[in-house]
Amino acid sequence: MQYRGHHLSTDGDWRQHVVSLEDPQTGLLAEVVFRAIPGLGVLRSFVRLTNGGAAPVVIEAIASLVTAGLPGSGGGGLDDIDVYWADNDWFAENRWQHRPLRELLPDLDGPPHRAPRRGCFTMTSGGSWSTGQHLPMGAVVDRRDGSTWLWEIEHNGAWHWQVGERAPGLYLALLGPTDAEHQWRLVLGIGESFETVPAALAVSPDGFDDAVARLTRYRRAVRRPHPDHTALSLIYNDYMNTLMGDPTTERLLPLIDAAATVGAEYFCIDAGWYAEQDENWWSTVGVWHPSRSRFPGGIEVVLDHIRSRGMVPGLWLEPEAVGVDSPVAADLPVDAFFQRGGVRLEETGRYHLDLRHPAAVAHLDEVVDRLVRDLGVGYLKLDYNVNIGPGTDSGGTSAGVGLLGHNRALLRWLDGVLDRHPHLVVENCGSGAMRADAAMLARLQVQSTSDQEDLLRYAPIAAAAPVLITPEQCGNWAYPQATFTAEEIGFTLCTGLLGRLYLSGHLDRMNPEQLELVARAVTVHKEIRPSLADAVPFWPAGLPAWDDTSICLGMRTPEASYVVVWHRAGDDTELSLPVDHLAGVPVKAEVLFPPRAEVRLHWDAASARLQVRPAAAPSASLIVLRA
Structure with a gap:
């Protein structure tokens, strides 16, 4: 697509930059919308497509954000870059993993090729559960200085992201549903428009924890107010x-x-x-x-x-959900349910409402x-x-288009519920x-x-x-x-x-x-x-592994910092936990809960480390650090 112009504007606390593009062959127009709150360190991006041509256009994938310049790009080298992602499962959520980039994308430098490399590292959702297999998040971190790019696709349905290598460095692509991965194939009629799901990118020079802190503040800024x-x-x-x-x-x-x-x-x-x-x-x-x-x-x-x-x-x-034996299954029209080929979809004794x-x-x-x-x-x-799987083809659309339409209708329904009942x-x-x-x-x-x-x-x-x-x-x-x-x-x-x-x-x-x-x-x-x-979170012992015997989570607030230590197994354990934001501060460390916990604490301000000897496993304690 060719550049046609751009526009800068202000919307309350937000700054907005819209870049206009056009495909001269099809007449397809794109507005790439970038939004940010100054000082937050998080970019929100989505794309509006409009068919300005003389014939329908078939869309099989459209990225919400594509960018280069990730850590390690521009001659910095990729040997010290880690890629983060999270596996998710019933009873086993939030299992963050990370591996060196070069184990996922091997170095192919050598004789010049006629085409760029084709491989990339990807994460993709499966079916109608947005987080049923993986989280719609990821990160790249430079081990040398902690520089971190952390991203999230903001969608309650299908999504796909990829990190790949193109000279002179890495690129990142964040997408909602696609044809190849989710059976999403959109026919955009003449004059019709489509907007992608939004995506967010947090950038921090100070490590993964700080990137999460930035994304946490961003989430508070974009969510619906509620007491x-x-x-x-x-x-x-x-x-x-x-x-x-x-x-x-x-x-x-x-x-x-x-x-x-x-x-x-x-x-x-x-x-x-x-x-x-x-x-x-x-x-x-x-x-x-x-x-x-x-x-x-x-x-x-x-x-x-x-x-x-x-x-x-x-x-x-x-x-x-509507059970197959529920009277509602007969009372509502067939088109009010997910279907494929004119037949209602049934999964484990349930039908699925279509909120379109x-x-x-x-x-x-x-x-x-x-x-x-x-x-x-x-x-x-x-x-x-x-x-329920990839979606519904009711109305003559692809299954993925049907699922996206339902997901957006669900969000509108939730907004309506809270509009009518604001204290619910x-x-x-x-x-x-x-x-x-x-x-x-x-x-x-x-x-x-x-x-x-x-x-x-x-x-x-x-x-x-x-x-x-x-x-x-x-x-x-x-x-x-x-x-x-x-x-x-x-x-x-x-x-x-x-x-x-x-x-x-x-x-x-x-x-x-x-x-x-x-x-x-x-x-x-x-x-x-x-x-x-x-509060914003931090992890003094790093993100937990599923089998770790000792696990830590911290919360940083204006008044104090809190740390929970779970000790699941092992005897005579002593932990040395870095709390870098309190370096040089003579804080007092004490156990808030449980009372009379047999936990020994020592704070070393010079090294910014909290020494913890937990009680015998299994045990846990909430510790507060106050100046």
Whole structure:
């Protein structure tokens, strides 16, 4: 395409640069839009295409951002460059990896070739889960000086990125759905326009942690305002290792009392509340009316009890799912569902709503408005448990075009829900964090970080989550049980303290000493949560590996720095943790939680290192560093 001009403008805090391009053969016009807040160190980019020609144009891929000049380019050499990416899976989220670039892109210098090299290193989403296999993020880091480029594709569906080598260095390409990877093939009619999904690029001379800090501030700048982003309301949810989708009035009432006793502010009834006890709730979802057999006096008795204990009631929904045995499957038109070749797509006993269709939107609007209006629900947990594949060809489009259209319609629907109910707190969940992307998190207030049921395995997931999610949105499960030792209770509670403490567990079965330990964690979290709303993460021991015996996560705030140390195995361990931003500062280090923890601490201001000898494994502690 050929350059046609550019335009600079200001939009509030944002500076915008639009570059206009044209393909003289087809008449295809492109506006490449760059947006940034001065001083933030993050660039946002997307592209608008318009067919200004005399015939339709077929688009098979269009990048949101393509750039060269990555670290190591321009004669600096690529031998010291690392590439970062993150694998993601159910129960095993946020597994960051890095390898030397030259192990991924071998040096091919030698006799000149007639064409540039063809290889590149890529990451690609699979199906309708945006984070079901990998995160839509990556980075390149120069080991010599820490220079870092960190990127994110801001989309709740299909995406693809690649890093490759072209003289004189590296290039980066960030894309939404493509034909080759996702069956996305768009026919752009005469006069029609299309806009790519946005992408963000954070650039830092000061290392990976600083790049994440910049991206964290950027995420706060672009997301929808909501009072819960600063309130960090404390939630109890009855699911994890507790009722596991089988709630009744009898089971819930003692849990409600116990949750209120320790200081929870919201109480969410998770899956199963809508299903009769003799039916398969998986294949019958879609109507979203309370079960009569589970709540003989009506679910209102339970919700009223939640309110009487000073908490806000919440319910679980899976809005895009309609069970094959649900009456909704017959009530809505076929075009309100995903389909291929005129046949509704079915996955594990579920159909999938297509929110491009007004009947699907009207159905979900009725459900949400009824629950908020008639039942007084103030919290919704929205789940997404089925990967429906590449999409829907309803309307004669390619499957990928259909999925992109639905994904954008979903975002519009969420905006509409929050426009009508601005104080409703909405959690994003997708079999844990299988759809934990920037597009969803720019709208919703809480993100489930995992469905992981093992407290020891949850630690690396929670520790790495702030690369993807702002700290105040990280809904990290803490599920203490009466059968746990005090150390195990402290371990699981520490998992939630530097994010959004998200409680579960049979608190109703605990003895007074155990309940007091949970209540102490809640008190500590409430004391520090105002500063977490502005905190940026850091990793004193580096990003965690899945099998690390000791794991660390830090939060840097204007008032103090906090570090959680999880010690999963091994005896007589001593950690030396660099906290470089406190170099030369005579800070005081102390354990905030658990009380009476057998942890030895020493701060060396000259080397900016915190020496930690943790208690015997398994154990965890929250440490504060204050000047």
